[in-house]
Amino acid sequence: MDCIIFVLFAELCQKSALEGGGCVPNGEPASPSLAPVATAVSLFAGYGECGKGRMQYASKTFPPDFKFGVxxxxxxxxxxxxxxxKGWxxxxxxxxxxxxxxxxxxxGDVAANSYYFYKKDVEILKELGVDMxxxxxxxxxxxxxxxxxYINPYGIAYYNALIDELxxxxITPFVTMYHWDLPQNLNEQGGWLNEGLVDIFGDYARVLYRHFGDRVKHWLTINEPYVHCYQGFxxxxxxxxxxxxxxxxxxxxRHLLLAHAKAYHIYQEEFKSQGGQVGIVLSMxxxxxxxxxxDDAEAVLDYFASHMGIFANPIFTSEGxxxxxxxxxxxxxxSSxxxxxSRLRPFxxxxxEYMRGTSDFLALNxxxxxxxxxxxxxxGMYEVPSFNDDTGFATYKDPNWPxxxxxxxxxxAQGFYNLLVYIKDTYNNPTIYVTENGFSTxxxxNDNGRVQYIRNYLNALLDAVAEGVDVRGYSAWSLMDNFEWAMGYTxxxxxxxxxINDPEKERIPRKSALVYKEIISSRFIDLDFDPNPYEVSGAGYHKSCVFVIIVPYLLNNLI
Incomplete structure (x- = not known):
């Protein structure tokens, strides 16, 4: 009974949050405004202000050729x-x-065990109704x-089986060549500090094109070079x-950019007849x-230059x-x-010229x-010398954001809209596939926070499309719970x-899966759609839902 009461309270709270603000104990919407940013500087004329609430929902539908994925x-x-x-x-x-x-x-020794359970993955992909x-x-x-x-035939066989099953x-495969799992042998030879890895990555890309390119038509070379280098070094x-x-x-x-360009040129020169496209995944x-x-206006410009521009400008601008x-x-x-x-070695x-224009689309995380x-x-906040000291700014989050x-x-979500419009204005409106967007619980x-997040961010995406941003698809992160790097499974x-302790690794749909499935099938964001995941999964209510529902509420409102 207590659990049911908590669930009912959470549903009232969720409805309040979706209508425009945070959730407070009495169920009234909290203001999402941020006092320190009451007025946007002229630098951001044309973009939504930080203090504005989420954009209003309207009767907007996704274009018929828009692709959904995970x-x-x-x-x-x-x-x-x-x-x-497999090597280390x-x-x-x-x-x-x-x-x-x-x-x-x-x-990640076992994780979701997709090496053995990839057919389970494809089953739930089919259940969701995704395009990619x-x-x-x-x-x-x-x-x-x-x-x-040396090419491992068992590795080739595994990915052949997965691609064929998709x-x-x-379901269209979008394949990332490198998502941070560098072979340890190469890491011991200097890893991405070694410029020789550029040609080695090119050889690896050639192997992938040769074995899978007859069926894979969307290649993503490097995942999030900013995050990879910043967190690694x-x-x-x-x-x-x-x-x-x-x-x-x-x-x-530097070397990741050159490796990406190498893989792109190899495709254009040797595998173009396969009829595919090659892009890079940038986190922004x-x-x-x-x-x-x-000072703060200049700091934001340096933020964009050091987070986004350092990887986007060499590829997506006319000057490179x-x-x-x-x-x-x-x-x-x-010099000072x-x-x-300079620590930033010039190209x-x-x-x-080799890097400029080497992406057929922007894969955006x-x-x-x-x-x-x-x-x-x-x-004095950062070590000297360091990348952080070079950029010379600090960041924080609005405490009113969920x-x-x-x-x-x-x-x-307003920031997502702003970013998409900024990319259109700054990088000549590239074709965009959103390849990661997600919320942790x-x-x-009953992951109501994720449901709210997906709905609000997809709504922001539709607003950006209405402004002429060329977004072709959206993939949620992630299909299922996984090993989240340094955070493990927390x-x-x-x-x-x-x-994670279940040897069968059963994939059980959360509320967000049911909501996302409904959005995909209807091509519409229906705020009244409120499925009960426990009924669908047959799991029933149990004691853990007290922690699932009430603890996020306490974190949001009482701490």
Whole structure:
């Protein structure tokens, strides 16, 4: 009975949140405004303000050719970490040499066990009614030692089976070549700090095109180079955890850009007859200035240059190269510290031309927004020299934005709309596929926070499409619960719940899966659709739902 009361209260609270604000104990909408940003600076004329609530819902439908999908990544779901000749990845190495680094002392050895249960994955994809499925190929499963001189036939067979199963069920594969699971052999040779990896990645891409390109027509080369390099060499939250805060990010990013361009040119020169497209996956968040001060306005420009522009400008602008303001800033700071050369090594003109235009579409990963400031409190905040000190700003989240189970992720759909319009205006309106967008919760099926997030972000996407943004598809992160890197299994992004201790890894639909399925089939966001996942799954109400429903409420409103 107590659990049912909590559920009823949560439903009232959820309805209030969907109508425009946060949820407070008396059920009245809380204002989503942010006092420090009462007025947007002229820099953001034309974009929605941070203080505005979520955009109003209207009778908007998705275009008939709009594609819906879901996304996963190999290390996070496959398991089979050493099965059938697979080599070690640097994540396999990390979780064995430093297991306590992972929040719950877990690893990706088994995860969702998709190496053995891939047909279960395709079954739930079919159940959702998606048009596309974005997954990644494990580099060490294909090339156990990292190089193309030995190809693992069992790895080829696994991905052949997965691709064929998808196509047999009318689902288009969107395939990521590299989602952070670098073969450990290559990591020991310097990893992405070694420019020789550019050609090695090209050889790997050639293997993938040759074996799968007859059926795969959408290739994504590198997943989130910003996150990969920043977490791997600055914050040390991801493999390879090499402490090089001054130059590691820049060198890693440089080589990932060149590796992407190498894979793109190989396709154009050797495999164009396959009729596919090649793109890169970039993570981009929106940002607002903390105040109308000139310092904060400049800080936001530096945020965009160092987070987004550093990887987007070399590919998607007519001039190519890094953003000029980033080139100048890092060079000036490096010089002021007595260094002869800038930490941000310049590209040659030949390299600039080689990278420019090397993406047939932009694969966009977006989760949240930031508020950016640069004032006296930032001085001395970061190690010197370092990438963070070079950029010279700090960020925080509006406390009124709805919280997730991840400290870095709060819901703010207006920022998604702003970002999409900004990309159109800045990068000549590229074709966009949203390849990740999602919200973390804890365990349980009544994931109302994720339902609200998906509805609001898809609504923002439709508003951007109405403004002429060329968005062709949307993939939610993630199909099912998976290994969330340093956070292990403590944060759940899945539309489908998995009990990590269940050997069968049953995929149980959450409320968000049922809502997303309805959106896909109707091509409309119906706020009145309110399914009960416990009835659908047959799980029934049980004691865990008290924690699932009431704890997020307490986190949102009482802490």
């Amino acid at each position: 996304s996963t990544a190999a290390y996070q779901i496959e398991g089979g970490w050493n099965a059938d000749g 990845s640097m994540w396999d190495h990390l979780v064995r040499t430093d297991p306590e680094f992972i929040a719950d002392n877990t690893n 499925y974005r997954f990644s190929i494990s580099w060490p499963r294909i090339l156990p030692y990292g190089r193309a001189d 196509l047999a069920n009318g 600055v914050t040390l939250r991801h493999a390879p955890r090499v402490n090089m805060p001054a130059t590691g990010f820049y060198e890693c990013g 968040d929106w940002a607002y200035p903390d105040s109308d001060s000139a 190269n890094y953003p000029q303001r980033l080139i100048d800033r890092v060079a000036n700071i490096s 510290q007595g260094f002869q050369y 040659s003109q030949e390299q600039i 977006h989760y949240t927004s930031d508020i950016v400031y640069r004032n006296a409190s930032v001085v 919280v997730s189970a991840s400290a870095w992720l709060r819901e703010h 804890t365990t349980g099926l 944060q759940r992004f899945g539309l489908y719940q998995i009990d």
